[in-house]
Amino acid sequence: MPTDALSIQNVSHSFGKFQALKDVSLVVPRGSFTALLGVNGAGKTTLFSLITRLYTSTSGTIKIAGHDLRQQPGQVLARLGVVFQSRALDADLTVLQNMIYHAALHGIPAREARIRAVEVLEQVELADRIGAKVSALSGGQQRRAEIARALIHRPDLLLLDEATVGLDVKSRAEVLDLTRKLTQQGVSALWATHIMDEIQPDDGLVILHKGQVLEQGRAGDIAQDGDLTATFLRLTGERA
């Protein structure tokens, strides 16, 4: 098993004449929680769209667990779990029905899906809501159910795009803690955010700005004098 869950080398992407990503290279080490930090428009969603093959990159390579996305798209996507900003669960179905539906998309039969649903819902501490309609869950519970859905096919890498949007402080902390806990159980996570408070010193960190990677490494090493906000503002030239 290669060391990096995700390895991106020299990836660029343009929308017409506008270059949204410029020669981006980054890694998500296996078992790490890596934050992808950038203000609105930095290119985070574009990068995620390339990793999930919604867009095709014009140059560079993307490898998941050592497998090249361009050469083995099916195998690579099977190793990926995604939590997008927009809702992926059907609010009128129960949590279990949603899990079975998403498992079927990955070719997992219903009997196996039931077993896995219990497993992933335990991982996100939601097993007691398995029979509840998604619409009856709180915002934080719905995000945790989204994460469970993304885990149902046992991916190596989780991509989470602004996963705490719209959550209150307590639910935000729960979703973050949970994702960090998952990385201790073997899955790796790339966590896109613009919220610096969400990042801890031991997290991996990639700072993306105007389509370019400005820094990457351990967050605590990047933050000068322990102040990530000041470091970020200095690197990007943004104002607080």
Ligand SMILES: Nc1ncnc2c1ncn2[C@@H]1O[C@H](COP(=O)(O)OP(=O)(O)OP(=O)(O)O)[C@@H](O)[C@H]1O
């Ligand atoms: N389909 C598109 N056509 C043209 N430009 C686009 C398209 N999608 C994104 N862009 C531009 O590319 C840049 C990067 O956008 P992207 O959505 O990847 O940023 P982001 O970091 O995810 O920001 P946000 O948090 O606001 O989603 C922005 O300047 C955006 O306007």
